[in-house]
Amino acid sequence: xxxxxxTDNNTVAPRxxxxxxxxxxxxxxxxxxYGKLAIAFGLFFLALLLWTVVSKGYTxxxxxxxxxxxxxxxxxxxxxxxxxxxxxKLLTANYPKLAEAALYQKLGIDPKDKAQTKAADALISKGAxxxxxxxxxxxxxxxxxxxxxxxxxxxxVDSAIKGQxxxxxxxxxxKIKDNQLEMMDRLKADGSLEGRxxxxxFTNGGSSRPETAGVGVAIIGSAYMMLxxxxxxxxxxxxxxxxxxxxxxxxxxxxxxxxxxNNLAAVPSIVYGLLGLxxxxxxxxxxxxxxxxxxxxxxxxxxxxxxxxxxxxxxxxPPSIRAAALxxxxxxxxxxxxxxxxxxxxxxxxxxxxxxAQALGETAPLLLIGMVAFVVDAPATPLDPATxxxxxxxxxxxxxxxxxxxxxxxxxxxxxxFLAVMNITAxxxxxxxxxxx
Amino acid sequence: MNDESxxxxxxxxxxxxxxxxxxxxxxxxxxxxxxxxxVTALIGPSGCGKSTYLRCLNRMNDTIDICKVKGLLTLDGExxxxxxxxxxxxxARVGMVFQKPNPFPKSIYENITYGPRIHGLAKSKAxxxxxxxxSLRGAGLWEEVKDRxxxxxTGLSGGQQQRLCIARAIAVQPEVIxxxxxxxxxxxxxxxxVEELIGELREQYTIVIVTHSMQQAARVSQRTAMFHLGDLxxxxxxxxxxxxxSEKRTQDYITGRFG
Numbered sequence: 001x002x003x004x005x006x007t008d009n010n011t012v013a014p015r016x017x018x019x020x021x022x023x024x025x026x027x028x029x030x031x032x033x034y035g036k037l038a039i040a041f042g043l044f045f046l047a048l049l050l051w052t053v054v055s056k057g058y059t060x061x062x063x064x065x066x067x068x069x070x071x072x073x074x075x076x077x078x079x080x081x082x083x084x085x086x087x088x089k090l091l092t093a094n095y096p097k098l099a100e101a102a103l104y105q106k107l108g109i110d111p112k113d114k115a116q117t118k119a120a121d122a123l124i125s126k127g128a129x130x131x132x133x134x135x136x137x138x139x140x141x142x143x144x145x146x147x148x149x150x151x152x153x154x155x156x157v158d159s160a161i162k163g164q165x166x167x168x169x170x171x172x173x174x175k176i177k178d179n180q181l182e183m184m185d186r187l188k189a190d191g192s193l194e195g196r197x198x199x200x201x202f203t204n205g206g207s208s209r210p211e212t213a214g215v216g217v218a219i220i221g222s223a224y225m226m227l228x229x230x231x232x233x234x235x236x237x238x239x240x241x242x243x244x245x246x247x248x249x250x251x252x253x254x255x256x257x258x259x260x261x262n263n264l265a266a267v268p269s270i271v272y273g274l275l276g277l278x279x280x281x282x283x284x285x286x287x288x289x290x291x292x293x294x295x296x297x298x299x300x301x302x303x304x305x306x307x308x309x310x311x312x313x314x315x316x317x318p319p320s321i322r323a324a325a326l327x328x329x330x331x332x333x334x335x336x337x338x339x340x341x342x343x344x345x346x347x348x349x350x351x352x353x354x355x356x357a358q359a360l361g362e363t364a365p366l367l368l369i370g371m372v373a374f375v376v377d378a379p380a381t382p383l384d385p386a387t388x389x390x391x392x393x394x395x396x397x398x399x400x401x402x403x404x405x406x407x408x409x410x411x412x413x414x415x416x417x418f419l420a421v422m423n424i425t426a427x428x429x430x431x432x433x434x435x436x437x
Numbered sequence: 438m439n440d441e442s443x444x445x446x447x448x449x450x451x452x453x454x455x456x457x458x459x460x461x462x463x464x465x466x467x468x469x470x471x472x473x474x475x476v477t478a479l480i481g482p483s484g485c486g487k488s489t490y491l492r493c494l495n496r497m498n499d500t501i502d503i504c505k506v507k508g509l510l511t512l513d514g515e516x517x518x519x520x521x522x523x524x525x526x527x528x529a530r531v532g533m534v535f536q537k538p539n540p541f542p543k544s545i546y547e548n549i550t551y552g553p554r555i556h557g558l559a560k561s562k563a564x565x566x567x568x569x570x571x572s573l574r575g576a577g578l579w580e581e582v583k584d585r586x587x588x589x590x591t592g593l594s595g596g597q598q599q600r601l602c603i604a605r606a607i608a609v610q611p612e613v614i615x616x617x618x619x620x621x622x623x624x625x626x627x628x629x630x631v632e633e634l635i636g637e638l639r640e641q642y643t644i645v646i647v648t649h650s651m652q653q654a655a656r657v658s659q660r661t662a663m664f665h666l667g668d669l670x671x672x673x674x675x676x677x678x679x680x681x682x683s684e685k686r687t688q689d690y691i692t693g694r695f696g
Contacts, residue, residue, distance in 0.1 A: 327535065
């Protein structure tokens, strides 16, 4: 080897050793390529998912409505003037007739022309009944007055406007007929038929008519359940983790508990549903379909997640901080609550929100405790029947009408928006907490 | 120390101290006395048990599950492992400074006041202010940080952080301060400042310091104990240990033949 280092320098550079640099850099480049491919793959499917959901679902936020001048005609609503003795009269009156009369007038249809009136009646949603009734009941002065109202168009009209029907097929095989299309065109021409922001989607409960179906009940049910999950599983989970991590003796029993908690996190959620059915409903006698039971079942499911995240966060607090606290005479309790827990708080918070987000999207256990229910009225308390957002999506996905397809996607968008808000809140809170410490 | 009247009082004493980590014995029966208002240095190669012994003196070993301590350890003649002795009170009397500076991730002010506050040593904010200034002055840090007491203690330099930890330890007015290689994470300048500080603290506190640096032991301590493989090789005045050790192992270690 000596001859490769010539004494006469500046003429021949010493021979470089081959230490495999080329292969090493190639390996690194290959690995980076794999990583980029994996990320691109993931992003592609995320984009595909979002695009499918949004492109199908954004129309759910617009609902076709018809502008009508409705006269609250006493001769139709209460011909015998008995509403003072019988308050039910106002609730049971023939409100659709008011809307139909207004529509005939607008379209210039002879009320005696049966074929035409039947076609026109089908343009208005059956939901007009409750809409007009609620107006009059909340404001009885409207009697015999004329009011400009946007009433919901029927689901078929909505679907036709949104292009969900193939209008080129033969008339007899369509839900919407040629004369109805012609009426729609006339209404559209003078601005009386248009898509308006669908507030009903957020406030209405279950309905077999797509145009009046909404996720209102589901949102309230989900909110109740999230509250219950937060109030039960966070304190229980954090207390359990602190005890196990900081105080419990390390022996066989705690080992078994630890293994079990880790296993519980992997138990299929439907099993929790069965457990909830057996314990909360059959044994404890709690009501079916109630958000209270749903919340408790989801709490059981979320507990392991919160415990595991909290224990990891507690473990990550440097031992030097514990030693410092003990070294100046803090008791173990003071060490935990003054120093360790505050430092672990961001991790606990993240774990909790991940657990909550998981619970928010959970469907299977709720099916078993009867939350897959057709609930029309908003639940006033967590003991009233309710559904949950994912369950509502599940139920709508089973409906046959085309109009429910967009509503399913619309509900998915709402659910995803809730999840995004929760995660952003988590990040925001985390940042704030970490700055303080 | 030939003059009988000058013989200092024994502050802490160990008799037949044995420490086990599980089945492994880390200290094999040691008798060691620590005199009041003196700096006692524990030296010896890594793994010799000097840190373990130090941590017995305020029962920090209690936090390690598998660690068992046998023998008698006393503070002012009281057995500190007696079931009637509260470990929290013991640690308020025997403070500790660790190898790596470990201020709480809180303000400088809160770092100092935490101990007095949990022990109820101050009745008012004014009392706390007095303690903070006194402790920081005692640790020679006051002039450097007096204008930024509310800034986080973790934002100080390494040497300043270690002095903050010393200030935090003296804020609870302990009788003994244990130091576990307090300068091993510091640069020479910060080390010199801390060593000077230890010399000043000796006037009020009894100090036990573990160090890897023979020069440091020689500079700061009055007595030195030489550990090796869990045994106490010898203990004597620092001057004697470094000039005329009676054991060959001590001689070999301080002259750098092993360790």
